[in-house]
Amino acid sequence: VPDRVAKVLVDVALDREFDYHVPAHLAERVAPGVQVAVPFGRRETRGFVVGLAERSERSELKPIRAVVGKGPVISEKLLELARWMSVYYAAPVEQALRAVLPGVVRHRQGRFKERLFVTLRGAEAPAAGPAADAVAPGPCDRPAPDPTPALRLLDPLRLRAPRQADVLERVIATGGAYVHQLARAGPGAEAAVRALEKKGVVTVRKETETRDPLARHTILKTEPLPLMPQQQDALRLIAQAIDTRHPSVVLLHGVTGSGKTEVYLQAMDHVLRQGKGAIVLVPEIALTPQTLERFQGRFAGQVAVLHSGLSEGERHDEWHRLLDGRARIAVGARSAVFAPVCPLGLIVVDEEQEHTYKQDEAPRYNARDMAVMRGRLEDCAVVLGSATPALESFWNARTGKYALAAMPHRVDHRRMPAVRVVDMRVEAERTGRVSVFSRELLDAIRARLDRAEQVMLFLNRRGYATSLLCPKCGHVATCDQCCLPYTYHRQNPRLSCHLCGGLRPVPDRCPGCQDPAFKFAGVGTQRAEEAIAKLFPKAAVRRMDADTTATKDAHWHILREFRTGKIDILVGTQMIAKGLDFPNVTLIGVLHADLGMHMPDFRAGERTFQLLTQVAGRAGRGEIPGEVFVQTFTPFHPAVQAARRLDYEGFFEQEVEFRRQLQYPPFSHLVCLELRSRVEARAQFVAAALSERLRKELAPQAAVAAAAPAPLPKVKGWYRFQIMIRTRAMQAVAARLKVALQAARLPADVPYSVDVDALAIL
DNA sequence: AGCACGCCGACT
DNA sequence: GTCGGCGTGCTC
Numbered sequence: 001v002p003d004r005v006a007k008v009l010v011d012v013a014l015d016r017e018f019d020y021h022v023p024a025h026l027a028e029r030v031a032p033g034v035q036v037a038v039p040f041g042r043r044e045t046r047g048f049v050v051g052l053a054e055r056s057e058r059s060e061l062k063p064i065r066a067v068v069g070k071g072p073v074i075s076e077k078l079l080e081l082a083r084w085m086s087v088y089y090a091a092p093v094e095q096a097l098r099a100v101l102p103g104v105v106r107h108r109q110g111r112f113k114e115r116l117f118v119t120l121r122g123a124e125a126p127a128a129g130p131a132a133d134a135v136a137p138g139p140c141d142r143p144a145p146d147p148t149p150a151l152r153l154l155d156p157l158r159l160r161a162p163r164q165a166d167v168l169e170r171v172i173a174t175g176g177a178y179v180h181q182l183a184r185a186g187p188g189a190e191a192a193v194r195a196l197e198k199k200g201v202v203t204v205r206k207e208t209e210t211r212d213p214l215a216r217h218t219i220l221k222t223e224p225l226p227l228m229p230q231q232q233d234a235l236r237l238i239a240q241a242i243d244t245r246h247p248s249v250v251l252l253h254g255v256t257g258s259g260k261t262e263v264y265l266q267a268m269d270h271v272l273r274q275g276k277g278a279i280v281l282v283p284e285i286a287l288t289p290q291t292l293e294r295f296q297g298r299f300a301g302q303v304a305v306l307h308s309g310l311s312e313g314e315r316h317d318e319w320h321r322l323l324d325g326r327a328r329i330a331v332g333a334r335s336a337v338f339a340p341v342c343p344l345g346l347i348v349v350d351e352e353q354e355h356t357y358k359q360d361e362a363p364r365y366n367a368r369d370m371a372v373m374r375g376r377l378e379d380c381a382v383v384l385g386s387a388t389p390a391l392e393s394f395w396n397a398r399t400g401k402y403a404l405a406a407m408p409h410r411v412d413h414r415r416m417p418a419v420r421v422v423d424m425r426v427e428a429e430r431t432g433r434v435s436v437f438s439r440e441l442l443d444a445i446r447a448r449l450d451r452a453e454q455v456m457l458f459l460n461r462r463g464y465a466t467s468l469l470c471p472k473c474g475h476v477a478t479c480d481q482c483c484l485p486y487t488y489h490r491q492n493p494r495l496s497c498h499l500c501g502g503l504r505p506v507p508d509r510c511p512g513c514q515d516p517a518f519k520f521a522g523v524g525t526q527r528a529e530e531a532i533a534k535l536f537p538k539a540a541v542r543r544m545d546a547d548t549t550a551t552k553d554a555h556w557h558i559l560r561e562f563r564t565g566k567i568d569i570l571v572g573t574q575m576i577a578k579g580l581d582f583p584n585v586t587l588i589g590v591l592h593a594d595l596g597m598h599m600p601d602f603r604a605g606e607r608t609f610q611l612l613t614q615v616a617g618r619a620g621r622g623e624i625p626g627e628v629f630v631q632t633f634t635p636f637h638p639a640v641q642a643a644r645r646l647d648y649e650g651f652f653e654q655e656v657e658f659r660r661q662l663q664y665p666p667f668s669h670l671v672c673l674e675l676r677s678r679v680e681a682r683a684q685f686v687a688a689a690l691s692e693r694l695r696k697e698l699a700p701q702a703a704v705a706a707a708a709p710a711p712l713p714k715v716k717g718w719y720r721f722q723i724m725i726r727t728r729a730m731q732a733v734a735a736r737l738k739v740a741l742q743a744a745r746l747p748a749d750v751p752y753s754v755d756v757d758a759l760a761i762l
Numbered sequence: 763a764g765c766a767c768g769c770c771g772a773c774t
Numbered sequence: 775g776t777c778g779g780c781g782t783g784c785t786c
Contacts, residue, residue: 041765
């Protein structure tokens, strides 16, 4: 047997593999995915075996000291995904691995929890003693002993020792119980257990308890529902993908209420019948007990939940339930895309356009894209579901990269509301100035308040931000570099870009139509809130945007207040539309649709359209749909017209056409490289040097923004600079970017992270 | 990331 | 003479 060499990733961000000698006594257990203890410099550290080799380039190798745990904790496919991620997002492999493996598994905290467990004598578990590292068998899957002798004891015991009788009764009924649970049910339970044990009626031993995050909920079992024809067609397409050897991604475009979840459930059932498992990703905001119950209700006991709200112990147990196959379905937020489901047959990404799928620290992966990549690596089916797909996803469906299943009808056949377009130019003409609220909208608000109904007002800008807009043609002044609308500062009139910090004097006529009327301070959510509160002093007005939801549970708080009727008018950015039904909302106003539609940054239009469809699908009382007002300066623009008809495809075509006219490549990639330092000059200097280097090394496939690296707002004492790279050859550029970053040997006190997005800003 | 080495100033 | 400040460099 030749000497074996293990390639080990040590848990330090060196972005390098280290070779170790595999001693003969460990050869059996050392395999890819296994955690090992290795000597490293003068200390010992942990690492993961990522590969094996016959020999090494180096002559002197240190041996692996020990194998940690029972077996591999990460599959070779997931290792491959981590490697791919580290290239694509230009992050060290170790960092990518950190995203893939939860901390509780890497650091082996949490562990299995052992508790005293009482059973009737003779009901001892088969020999599989659950050591801390071993597979933990549930306490329920053992043969039940004959309860007759114990039952006979019950009545005499009842007279003399009622507590013992209670305990015994419970143990007989459940087949076994944890001592701590019995103690919770009644006082003196511990003593009663001890007495029963002495009499030889029960046995007490240590048992691994699975911490169950859903334990407190009673879950009703549900049965598959009959499907409408559109659902049947979608399911057939997905089932086909599942049954193919190299399945393609299916984009499930289904309007709100078209029954997407039932399609997911039946597709998952199809996968389970083949002995495979599934992963369901839901956006964080949708990760409520109700959502989980829909999956739990259909696949009782097989579902593991993974999200940030779990305790370490719960996360540990849920993850291990998946690893050793006691659960085959993982439901969770973005990190659940790395769930150890094996074999994996299906990944569902619900509301795939949601931006919460993006990790906000390095590696800044998008879980939706990771799902697509994992699907390709593991040859499993991937379903992206949405009522309003991200434009790049629909583009992929259009160009044949994804298969498309459309569900255009609602299951409940509820009518969609009428969307009314309000021409703000007429309003400006009539009043002689540009107003925030049209008279029509104010009248409509008044009518709702009189009837004690609720109103949602949407504005795509937060804070006091005001922008410069032409009331004749609707042109909005945008930053040349970032294409973000400039913020207009009234005192000391100038325009400033909130992304790159650039400043510009105010032009004296409109660049679009040369009209000198080009001067208008628009509003952000904060000013809109103040204005509406002044106009309707008796109404309860609240604002919901990134500023008012900075604290952890602020989201839920505001939405709960709104739902329970404590708020009459909710003003906010598109986050006000998330997750919930608001039956008492009968009016929705989009204050300034121009800020979203037909703009170079396609995410803005996407957001406006998403809001319209999401809220429109939910507003109204029973059979009566709500009313939607869209205020705009460009009422006949095709994008606005498509929005009026809630016509996603029309809107999509319009966006693509708009980009074609402007000679922008439809959709490719924008890479934002962020460098930060505590010392401003240092960050600036390193960023400038790196930017220069990348401009040379990435050409001609990628364009590095020509100007000096853009400063970003200071965060928690960090000065930040951003280098923007545009490319249409993302995969190739990613690989070269990583090499260039390694070669640049950036100083450790200037950390960087890389964000990759479809080219929203052109 | 640790943990060395190493080269300077402040103390017993 | 030694203790200890943190800059620099290496870890199979």
